[in-house]
Amino acid sequence: MFALIGIMCLDSLVKYTNGLSFTGVPDSALVIGGSGRVGGATVRWLERMGRECGIPLKLAVGGRSIKNFQSMKDRWRFQSRFEASEPAIDEVEFFEIDINDPNSLRNALQGHRLIVHTAGPFQQIREPKILDAILAHGEKCAYVDVCDETELCRIAHSKDRERLAINNEITAIISAGIWPGISAIMARQAIDMLQAQYN
DSSP states (O other), rough: OOHHHHHHHHHHHHHOOOTTOOOOOOOOOEETTTTTHHHHHHHHHHHHHHHHHHHEEEEEEEEEEEHHHHHHHHHHHHTTOSSSSSSGGGGGGEEOOOOHHHHHHEEETTSSSEEEEOOOOTTOOOOOOOHHHHHOOOOOOOOEEEOHHHHHHHTTTTHHHHHHHHHHOOOEEEOSIIIIIIIHHHHHHHHHHHHHOOO
């Protein structure tokens, strides 16, 4: 699952952001909730894919606690001890984020061309604050979240937000989590792989 989130983040951006000023893959990514299980795995995969594909991607993690971020880095070091090439763990930056503080969000979002929101749980939330901050900020970027709350997804897909995203040239992929996001991506990846094999 985590591998596919990483693949989707890079692969989708190559496909969907060619019209933006930072053509192709972005040079910087912020993973909000990157100290958690899903977010940490996403950070590791983005770093690994960038390294293996020769894409210089500056990674940052946004979260509530530097202590949790340090724990994530320690787990990463332990998990990567047998990898052929060493990951750039110490190059990952940390931003303390309070999603209820617009200034905190604005400061963390600045300069990142890919924002991945994995900071759940999403249940009972009725306002997509991070997406709204990105849309208000107006800087061209791509946004991916793993929201699994049906009502929040419906709210995030509003016509007003869609219009803002189009006007600001922001690519927003909502609900790329496992239910149903990853399962759909798995099917798409399988089709692409089969087509490549038989063409």
